[in-house]
Amino acid sequence: MDINKNRRYPRVASEAQLDIQHPALGVISLKAKNASKGGFFALRGTQILPPVNTEVRVTIKRHTGTINSDPVRMRVAHVSDEGMGLEFI
Numbered sequence: 015m016d017i018n019k020n021r022r023y024p025r026v027a028s029e030a031q032l033d034i035q036h037p038a039l040g041v042i043s044l045k046a047k048n049a050s051k052g053g054f055f056a057l058r059g060t061q062i063l064p065p066v067n068t069e070v071r072v073t074i075k076r077h078t079g080t081i082n083s084d085p086v087r088m089r090v091a092h093v094s095d096e097g098m099g100l101e102f103i
Contacts, residue, residue, distance in 0.1 A: 023050035032056050032100070033073040035085055036064055044097070046074075053088060053101040063098050064090050072100065 028046040032054060035041050042063075044056040054072075064070060071085035091099040 023052045025050050025055070028054065029076070030054070030081075031075040033075065033085075034064075034088075034100075035071040035073070036068065039064060047097065053091065053099060055099050056097050058095070058097040063093050066090050066093055069103065070100070 025048040028049040030046040030049065032044050032046050033041055034044060034056070039062070042061045044059055044061060046054045047057050048055050054074075068090045070088055070090065072088045073085045074081040087103050088100040089103050091101040093099075
C-alpha cells in the first residue's frame, strides 16, 4: 500500500523522538513513525494524547541530538488507536 497516495506531502519513515509540550499535560515523549513537510505521525505508546485541534510545542530529537533549540508550534490533526498526526502551524 502506498502511504503517499492522496497525501499533500510525501511521508518518509522517521526514528525521531518527539517531546510534546502542553500546559495541561506537561511533556510527553513519543516516537515518530513518519515525517513530511507538513508534520509528523507519532506512535501512541501508553500515553494519553491531547485532543484534535490542540496546539502543542514540539522538540524534535534524533540519535545525533536535538534538532530544534526552540520548540515548534504544532496542531494535533488527528488521533487514532495507533497514534496522532501533528501538523506544523
